[in-house]
Amino acid sequence: MQTIDDSLFQVSVDENGAKVAHLISVTDNYDYLGEEGTKEGTAIAFxxxxxxxxxxxxxxxxxxxxxxxxxxxxxxxTPKSYKKFPYHFEVMTTYALEGNQVEITFFLKNSSHKEMPFSLGFVLPNNWPTEEGINKISLNNGKHEIDVASTDFKLNVEEDHVTAFIDEIKLEAESSKTFALNLTLK
Incomplete structure (x- = not known):
C-alpha cells in the first residue's frame, strides 16, 4: 500500500490494481470510501x-x-497478456494530491507497430445521493462531498458506483496519450 498526504487529506493506493483503497480527511478522520474503507476501493479497467x-x-x-x-x-x-491482447502497451497512473483535489492521470503508450483499440475506465464506489452536471458528478452525504470531473472521460452514475470511461477508441502505432480525472473532496 502506498500512501500520499498533505495537510488536508490522505490517499492510500493499493499496488494490486492501482486502486484507491482510502480517501481520508485529516481534519475529522473521515474515509470517503467508507468508515472502514471498502474492500474493493476504486477500480481501473484497461x-x-x-x-x-x-x-x-x-x-x-x-x-x-x-x-x-x-x-x-x-x-x-507481458507475453501472457500479448497472447490475448496482441499489443505492446504501458499504462501509467498517477495520483497527485493538491489541497482538496486528487488529480488522476492516465498515460497510455502504444509501443506496437499497429493501431491499438482500447477502453479505459475508472470506477468509484458510491452509495451517496448524486447530482449530475456537464462533465461533473457531485456526491453528497450531507457533511462530506466528492465532485468527480473530467473533460476526457464520460461520467455516469450507476446503482452503486460512478464510472468514468473512454470507450472503444484507438491509439496510433508508436504513440501515447494522457487522460485526466479530478476528484474534489469537500
Missing part, C-alpha cells in the same frame, strides 16, 4: 471494461515514482 482481458485488475502494477503528495504506478504488457 483495455476493455467488463471483459476477460481487463489487465488493469489482473496484472501487477509497479511503483515508478513516489513523493509526499504523488505516486505513479505502471502496468506493462
Amino acid at each position: 483495455p476493455v471494461i467488463n471483459h476477460d482481458n481487463d489487465w488493469a485488475s489482473k496484472m501487477p502494477w509497479t511503483v515508478v515514482d513516489k513523493g509526499d503528495t504523488r505516486v505513479s504506478l505502471t502496468l506493462i504488457d
Whole structure:
C-alpha cells in the first residue's frame, strides 16, 4: 500500500490494481470510501471494461515514482497478456494530491507497430445521493462531498458506483496519450 498526504487529506493506493483503497480527511478522520474503507476501493479497467482481458485488475502494477503528495504506478504488457491482447502497451497512473483535489492521470503508450483499440475506465464506489452536471458528478452525504470531473472521460452514475470511461477508441502505432480525472473532496 502506498500512501500520499498533505495537510488536508490522505490517499492510500493499493499496488494490486492501482486502486484507491482510502480517501481520508485529516481534519475529522473521515474515509470517503467508507468508515472502514471498502474492500474493493476504486477500480481501473484497461483495455476493455467488463471483459476477460481487463489487465488493469489482473496484472501487477509497479511503483515508478513516489513523493509526499504523488505516486505513479505502471502496468506493462507481458507475453501472457500479448497472447490475448496482441499489443505492446504501458499504462501509467498517477495520483497527485493538491489541497482538496486528487488529480488522476492516465498515460497510455502504444509501443506496437499497429493501431491499438482500447477502453479505459475508472470506477468509484458510491452509495451517496448524486447530482449530475456537464462533465461533473457531485456526491453528497450531507457533511462530506466528492465532485468527480473530467473533460476526457464520460461520467455516469450507476446503482452503486460512478464510472468514468473512454470507450472503444484507438491509439496510433508508436504513440501515447494522457487522460485526466479530478476528484474534489469537500
